[in-house]
Amino acid sequence: xxxxxxxxxxxxxxxxxxxxxxxxxxxxxxxxxxxxxxxxxxxxxxxxxxxxxxxxxxxxxxxxxxxxxxxxxxxxxxxxxxxxxxxxxxxxxxxxxxxxxxxxxxxxxxxxxxxxxxxxxxxxxxxxxxxxxxxxxxxxxxxxxxxxxxxxxxxxxxxxxxxxxxxxxxxxxxxxxxxxxxxxxxxxxxxxxxxxxxxxxxxxxxxxxxxxxxxxxx
Amino acid sequence: xxxxxxxxxxxxxxxxxxxxxxxxxxxxxxxxxxxxxxxxxxxxxxxxxxxxxxxxxxxxxxxxxxxxxxxxxxxxxxxxxxxxxxxxxxxxxxxxxxxxxxxxxxxxxxxxxxxxxxxxxxxxxxxxxxxxxxxxxxxxxxxxxxxxxxxxxxxxxxxxxxxxxxxxxxxxxxxxxxxxxxxxxxxxxxxxxxxxxxxxxxxxxxxxxxxxxxxxxx
DNA sequence: ACTCACTTCTGAACGCGTTCAAAAAGGGGA
DNA sequence: TCCCCTTTTTGAACGCGTTCAGAAGTGAGT
Numbered sequence: 341x342x343x344x345x346x347x348x349x350x351x352x353x354x355x356x357x358x359x360x361x362x363x364x365x366x367x368x369x370x371x372x373x374x375x376x377x378x379x380x381x382x383x384x385x386x387x388x389x390x391x392x393x394x395x396x397x398x399x400x401x402x403x404x405x406x407x408x409x410x411x412x413x414x415x416x417x418x419x420x421x422x423x424x425x426x427x428x429x430x431x432x433x434x435x436x437x438x439x440x441x442x443x444x445x446x447x448x449x450x451x452x453x454x455x456x457x458x459x460x461x462x463x464x465x466x467x468x469x470x471x472x473x474x475x476x477x478x479x480x481x482x483x484x485x486x487x488x489x490x491x492x493x494x495x496x497x498x499x500x501x502x503x504x505x506x507x508x509x510x511x512x513x514x515x516x517x518x519x520x521x522x523x524x525x526x527x528x529x530x531x532x533x534x535x536x537x538x539x540x541x542x543x544x545x546x547x548x549x550x551x552x553x554x555x556x557x558x
Numbered sequence: 559x560x561x562x563x564x565x566x567x568x569x570x571x572x573x574x575x576x577x578x579x580x581x582x583x584x585x586x587x588x589x590x591x592x593x594x595x596x597x598x599x600x601x602x603x604x605x606x607x608x609x610x611x612x613x614x615x616x617x618x619x620x621x622x623x624x625x626x627x628x629x630x631x632x633x634x635x636x637x638x639x640x641x642x643x644x645x646x647x648x649x650x651x652x653x654x655x656x657x658x659x660x661x662x663x664x665x666x667x668x669x670x671x672x673x674x675x676x677x678x679x680x681x682x683x684x685x686x687x688x689x690x691x692x693x694x695x696x697x698x699x700x701x702x703x704x705x706x707x708x709x710x711x712x713x714x715x716x717x718x719x720x721x722x723x724x725x726x727x728x729x730x731x732x733x734x735x736x737x738x739x740x741x742x743x744x745x746x747x748x749x750x751x752x753x754x755x756x757x758x759x760x761x762x763x764x765x766x767x768x769x770x771x772x773x774x775x776x
Numbered sequence: 777a778c779t780c781a782c783t784t785c786t787g788a789a790c791g792c793g794t795t796c797a798a799a800a801a802g803g804g805g806a
Numbered sequence: 807t808c809c810c811c812t813t814t815t816t817g818a819a820c821g822c823g824t825t826c827a828g829a830a831g832t833g834a835g836t
Contacts, residue, residue, distance in 0.1 A: 552744065603824070
């Protein structure tokens with residue numbers, strides 16, 4: 341019966357994610373997860389090849405929630421600034437319960453071998469899904485983003501989001517208030533900065549930045 | 559005899575760093591370091607409270623080498639572009655032997671609790687030393703950097719360097735050729751970008767970026 | 777030479793993530 | 807019902823980073 345198997349797997353994931361939130365990464369040992377879920381350690385490894393795989397499970401879930409929440413929040417928002425702001429705050433909302441876990445997550449994800457690593461390998465599903473959230477924010481906006489930037493903007497914003505997430509990890513202010521301030525302050529600047537792309541001098545440098553970015557990828 | 563103690567400590571550090579270079583982070587176990595150095599595991603822990611402390615030892619050494627090599631390379635270079643380029647390449651030169659170790663280093667350093675973390679705590683010695691290297695590159699340049707940016711530029715460049723280092727970690731091209739290309743391509747763009755700061759529209763946005771950056775720190 | 781305080785060193789032990797041979801449970805065909 | 811193959815589950819074992827009680831060494835004072 342495949343259903344029973346899937347049920348065990350899901351139960352393990354649920355227990356693990358709850359423990360990550362409630363007692364943190366280090367205290368959530370594989371033995372503790374297994375005990376709490378009522379199975380043996382070996383059985384936990386039958387479903388998740390490593391502790392990192394459980395972290396990936398969390399990543400996938402957080403990302404799906406972010407996509408759903410952002411999609412909902414974008415309803416009725418037209419200009420890029422509002423849309424970007426809503427998307428970023430949605431991300432912070434979803435991550436919030438895991439703040440104490442953030443540093444361990446980053447340390448796990450940043451390894452080139454990690455399935456969660458957003459920089460390694462162009463074709464990872466995780467990265468594409470995350471990029472898609474920002475693509476949605478850009479594509480639906482009016483007035484539209486400058487033509488020249490439209491193709492690269494989602495990736496650029498996503499990169500900025502990675503930076504914001506890193507800032508968030510180190511943000512010890514209550515409720516990560518400073519990160520919220522950063523988002524609210526940075527979004528209008530980005531929106532205004534995009535308008536500068538039309539200034540000839542800026543436009544030229546921008547061209548070169550984009551062409552460098554492309555030539556580096558090969 | 560304090561000299562004998564210092565000698566043991568130094569010997570352990572030398573052995574550990576060599577093993578990091580030659581066989582990587584994971585295979586360099588505390589037991590292996592101790593065995594290779596001819597002491598007991600417990601004794602290694604008498605000198606270094608954790609494996610991370612040995613990573614810090616490496617960080618300090620790499621940074622000192624970077625500072626020395628950059629200082630030497632700056633001799634006679636006037637314009638900011640050349641100086642920045644020399645500084646960045648000096649950093650890559652020093653890191654090169656540790657490339658295979660890079661990912662583990664980043665994963666270690668990025669933890670808020672790590673003594674090596676460059677983002678945590680404003681006053682870490684490691685961060686100040688690293689910033690100093692870029693301050694030297696900016697301060698000695700002629701023509702000088704725009705007044706408005708002069709105070710923040712070293713920190714900004716240092717942040718860029720962190721980004722380049724991250725790129726370098728994931729750069730699997732032989733000799734990390736792509737990272738070299740990135741540096742050579744990005745430096746002139748940065749130099750030209752700085753000139754744009756004089757354009758009124760850009761200047762205004764720049765003001766706001768700087769003021770946001772300051773307001774966020776509190 | 778002997779004591780005493782301090783530094784240096786040892787190796788067994790702990791809990792962790794992970795592996796694996798083998799046991800148990802399930803289920804389709806006779 | 808019994809057999810046989812696959813899926814699922816078990817728990818002991820391994821190597822790791824780290825800890826710690828205690829042994830060994832060192833040197834100044836007597």
